[in-house]
Amino acid sequence: MIYKNYPMVSRVIFGRGSFNQLDEILASKRKGRNAPFIFYVDDVFKGNHWLTSRIPLSYKDKIIYIPTEEEPKTSQIDKLVEDIILEFSELPSGIIGIGGGIVMDIAKAVSLMLTNPGESKDYQGWDLIKNPAIYHVGVPTISGTGAEVSRTTILTGPDRKLGINSDYTPFDQVVLDPELTKGVPKDQWFYTGMDCFVHCVESLDGTFLNAFSQSYGEKAFELCKEIFLSDTLTEEESQDKLMMASWHGGMSIAYSQVGVAHAMSYGLSYLLGIKHGIGNCIVFDHLEEYYPEGVAMFKQMKEKHNIELPQGICAELHDDQIDIMVNVALSLEPLWENALGKNWKTKITREKLTTLYKKM
Ligand code: NAD
Ligand code: ZN
Structure with a gap:
């Protein structure tokens, strides 16, 4: 019998209000002024000062709001990756996903595709990813999918809906702040x-x-x-x-x-x-x-x-x-x-x- 040797989320912080500590969590991971943190945020939080005012932005950091009517597509991931490569002179210091399974999966997939050549559809499956991802952080704002802890990011491609399952997919850091789920319908x-x-x-x-x-x-x-x-x-x-x-x-x-x-x-x-x-x-x-x-x-x-x-x-x-x-x-x-x-x-x-x- 050969047993699988699985990676896990390296760091996790839990508690109501723990989202306030995002700033200090990210500070030590910054690679330089030209290597931004990219925050993908569920667009339900657009204009929500309570949440967005606590997203720590400096230098070239950027918030990108993600609509969540549809689940993530491989073409969408490829576009998001291309946008980052075209806009910034250096690879990001980190990718942070703040939202439900959709936004967390997008953060995981983009962080993988920034360091692995080609199109994301080519990596749908098991253990096709060869290079470690960019540092990535998951912040769930709705509970249930387990996307915050899993080693997959589920994408719909031209041929199928299938995850990119790999040892590099799990988040490096997860922030579990249950208070963020208070507005879920x-x-x-x-x-x-x-x-x-x-x-x-x-x-x-x-x-x-x-x-x-x-x-x-x-x-x-x-x-x-x-x-x-x-x-x-x-x-x-x-x-x-x-x-x-x-x-x-x-x-x-x-x-x-x-x-x-x-x-x-x-x-x-x-x-x-x-x-x-x-x-x-x-x-x-x-x-x-x-x-x-x-x-x-x-x-x-x-x-x-x-x-x-x-x-x-x-x-x-x-x-x-x-x-x-x-x-x-x-x-x-x-x-x-x-x-x-x-x-x-x-x-x-x-x-x-x-x-x-x-x-x-
Ligand atoms: P979701 O990301 O689709 O969000 C559902 C809705 O809840 C959205 O309209 C969103 O705007 C809203 N919402 C989220 N947080 C909110 C808040 N705090 N207040 C108000 N509204 C809020 O939901 P989901 O069920 O978490 O995720 C489903 C996705 O997760 C699918 O794409 C699925 O494929 C994926 N998934 C991934 C894994 C994995 O291991 N990677 C596992 C299961 C599911
Ligand atoms: Zn499920």
Whole structure:
């Protein structure tokens, strides 16, 4: 047996208000006056003085606001990298992503592509990155994806939606300040929070499970139950705990894999542009056959928070469109192997996936 030797986030700061320390965290990483820090910030924070006034800017540092209607594309990353190369005489001192999974993934991908030649689509896959990234920092403002801790950055390319998975992808520094999540709208809080819940279920029910993944997965699962089903937490406690659940959920899948919901959700996202959190919810709602207990609990959570998921999104699709989604889902082989075991190909068919998609 060959075991994988995974990198982790090198430094993490946790606490309400810890974002105030960004200045001192970055100071020692500055490479010079001409090597700026580039801050990618979710454009929901444009004009939000409470947050932006604390972004420490000097010399040629720059804030770039990122719209988040759509998930990151490889072409978008290539453009952002080109913009930096054209505008500055030196490589940046660091790239900082302040936002949800979208902005954090953009920060990771840009930091990798500044030091690796060619186009980002050529690096979608596992361990194709050869050179270390620029110093990069993740500051989540919504909790659940685990993007702050993972070794991937998920991009939609011309041919597929697939991560750049590499040892250089994880952040060098993460700032976990739960207070930054206070403005998240309720529905989005639920969708992104459920991404974490689904990570736990898929990891804990998967065939790749081991004590490493289990210990993180169980903790995250327990926190999700408390956050989404109990009535005992204050809003602040709930924010603190969801931030840690996201971290643990991400750690859990680091040493295992996700499963059926993620595979199918990638199909929805690729064809219809449905975002990760809500896509997982739409799919997971129909997976009682694979995750009976997890889906029952998910339905309880959905009801408790009065969440109405879109229905019938695939009802009008043509067969060739469904085929595209089935192809995307089935191409994610490690996810199926984790969910169904080594001989997964005998357990899941195109017909089965088509039937499931048509229910959504
Ligand atoms: P997101 O980045 O799509 O953001 C969701 C919405 O929440 C946006 O409209 C954003 O503006 C808003 N928002 C964020 N913080 C806010 C705040 N504090 N106040 C008000 N609004 C706020 O959401 P997400 O669910 O965190 O990320 C999804 C993305 O993450 C997808 O692109 C997915 O592929 C990726 N992802 C990556 C990993 C990974 O390991 N790299 C894992 C899972 C998902
Ligand atoms: Zn996910």
